[in-house]
Amino acid sequence: MSANSHEPHLELAEEYEHEPVPDTARRSTLSIAAVWFGFPMNLGNAVFGGVIVYNLGVVAGLAALLLGNLILFGYVGALSYIAGRTGKSFSLQAAATFGSTGRRIAAAFLATVVIGWFSFQIGLTGTTLRDALGWPALLAAAVGCVLYTLVTIVGIRALSWLGMIAAPLFVVLAVVALWFGASGNGLSVHQVLSYHGGGTALSFGAAVSIVVAGFADSGTMTADFTRWAKTGRAAVGATFWAFPVSNFIAYAIGGLVVAVGGSAHPATDGGGFLGLLTGHGPLLTGIAVAFVYINLGSVASHCLYNGALGWSGITRLGMRPVALILGVVGLVTALTGVWSHFLDWLNLLGIFVPPIGAVLIVDQLLLRRTIGRESFRPTAFAAWALGAAAATVAHYLLPGSVDAVIGIVAAALVYAAMEKLRRPRTVSALVTETQVVQA
Structure with a gap:
């Protein structure tokens, strides 16, 4: 073996921040599907799913969740097709439509938005472990930030590995939580499906909007993930496992937690089910703690990857040093407590973000304008x-x-x-x- 030979699995892979991913570096559909599959299946979506079902009931609530996810599939799938066909990140993709200088505005806007979500996940880590186990919120959040940043630095491979762990763990623990939540209530399947809810704060359209807005930003930046697919069709196939499959499951589980009576405060806490997993012995509690870091880490790492890749394209720096800088920014923001005000603001971005993707789709997929x-x-x-x-x-x-x-x-x-x-x-x-x- 020559002195210049390397073991590829022992070193950090090229992330192709400033150029399209070449055919030789493209990844399998399973790998890209794992990246997207593990992203939406998170505790935050379970909370929102519970709130939606509490306001609309099971049948109407699940219908709103499904419709929102089908809209996301059409929107994100179209952008993913372009990415798989070209191998370009969102920043490079935007240059063709908004211009070489103009794309910096679109990329900076979305790359900053997703760092807001990254900060939110850090803060949520701290408060979740504080509320469930009495841990110091700042310490739990700081540990989470370090772990999430390290995963991001490894790159697309780590996001794929994390997705393969996070999604199955979510499903298993959600089933356990549902069992604990339903215990003693003696509810039949018919009674659960007949749950009509107790709130009136949301309309059907507003519920659909929540689902779409939840992934308007990273969904628009899907090219950062699906540019690794071998073809445009493969990229769409990988996206399908996120929308509607993974995202719908996460929301629906939260809705079922509320329907079986597993949430003490469904109007505000929705279908968050971590509390149902604690207090049943040290083993399950320990698994629940690991679950928090794995689950919220999957969301946070994806967001940080989007942000780092976007700002890398703007500054021409490498993705990894940018990720370190943004990790510190996200931690500082979270520790100040500002993150707690992000959620309502970020949900409103369902208004401002999707038109960006719409313009890209019409320009590059429908008009097929000469670049x-x-x-x-x-x-x-x-x-x-x-x-x-x-x-x-x-x-x-x-x-x-x-x-x-x-x-x-x-x-x-x-x-x-x-x-x-x-x-x-x-x-x-x-x-x-x-x-x-x-x-």
């Missing part, structure tokens, strides 16, 4: 802004509408119309320029 060398494309930004404006109006004036869908449709129609008007002038300018050169 130019423009530094800034005003039509793309105008469509993004008008789509977000339409979603904002719907949010405040049409309560019960699905804001994200309105934003997606509006941005898509506006962009398609503006490009149709713009193309004749562009073609005319090219013809004139060619005639001048030939003369």
